[in-house]
Amino acid sequence: MLKNVPTTVRRILVHTENILNLNELKIKAGQNPTDELIESLKITLDRWAPVTNGITDTLEIRGNSGHAASIPESESRSDLKISVKVFISSLKTDALSEALEKVFAVLEVTFIDSLVLAYPSKSEPSMLLPALQELWQVLENYVAWQRLGSIGVSDVDTDVFISLYQWAKVKPSIIQINLATCCVVPPALQEFTKDHNVQLLTHSDPFEILPRSALNDVFGAAEDAVSLFWALRFQVHVKCRGVLASKGYLLCVHRTD
Template sequence: MTILYSGDALNQRIQPHADLASILHQSLDSYGPINGSSASEPVIPPPGFYHEKDKPDRDRAYITAKLFLPSSNNQTDIIDALDTYTKVTGSAHIKHFILSLQDVTFSDEKAESCPDSAIFEAWETFTGAGKRYPELIEEYGISELSTRRLTQLLSSIDSKSEPTPVPTIDHINATDCCALPPGLIKISRERSIKLLAHHDPEDILPKEKVDELSSRLPTKVTRWKWILRFTSIIKDRQILAGNEYLVCLE
């Protein structure tokens, strides 16, 4: 298993709309050959490689973190991602922690491949892992839930005897945000859930990109296990101040 750290992508000499693989390649280019002691680092490049001036000013910002998970995942993966995050950032407070499942895409009409029960199980696992860090996470969100799926998730949460956090954000791809279903708008208002747009690709790190990265690493990897993006937003001006990634490959 190898964990790659991008550093703050805003401070790298890279195109503003570069994909994740390009950001990681740029980070590896800056770090240099991985051999000897550098090959044994738990995170590559190690957080200390980046100068303080190249890190976002987290004291003046709030952080939104988005965890991308493949269809097969478990609580250990989420805990591993959060543990790595705390080591890299010094336990910087997360205002919004958003779950993104690889097999879930927004649709109120198309056939949906991921069953509702799997989404609820993933949500329980996600928020359950977060409870291990009671001072770290303020609110939870989820991505790409249609009217039916969001309604079903809320119903499942409400039926639990033990309290389970309710999502405060439904993160929807901008291509689907032009005309949101009235039912989704209605339920989001009733439950105080923000409907926010994003521009993430459906496949954030394709297999061929993983293979390209593998050729630069001391240990062969074949897939990504989890991807955590954390963005820093200046509180008083709502300006993007930092954009960082942690990527676990195995």
């Protein structure tokens, strides 16, 4: 729980660092992604150390664990594969841009191999597609700047994905679906991804990575006192061994009280 935060702070950035180093999580193996995130945040906030950034309305927090490095220092960058999944809570391009810049800065890298965008939208497909197209243009810019490799989306309807693919300059090369909510992969999506060499992957992330009730509990806030702006999960694999060397979360919340 976060305590003694000045009232002038309106934004809180949290970096869990490499959670593979957290013994508390090791004994709770098999947690679902939301439980893992909640536990990681609680551990981080319990031992937090502020990061001085010169911005008076923003508090940046890292876990004071003694394991600050999120990228294995013993490995060459060319031997690593970095993948990121961004969970944004609103269809705002500034949320996505901020999340991207933050993960580059925290990991101290200039290139991310793979990125998937997730948004828990209940909008009609006709309303969702234009907003996704705006977000996709942000990702396309980062590909053009050679800062992102493959890019994709998570949990969008088949028709929306096909429309996005046909419209995009940089084609999505990944689509993730959650088999917990979609028991069978739609045949049309299977056929399209096969014909267009798109990776069709399954995942176990919940529809909403950090529900409001959990958010309030983690930050010790009254109802609606904090809101999630964006969250992301990074994973670093050693290519030649297929070993997960680092994993962690970054997120940004806004205080609304």
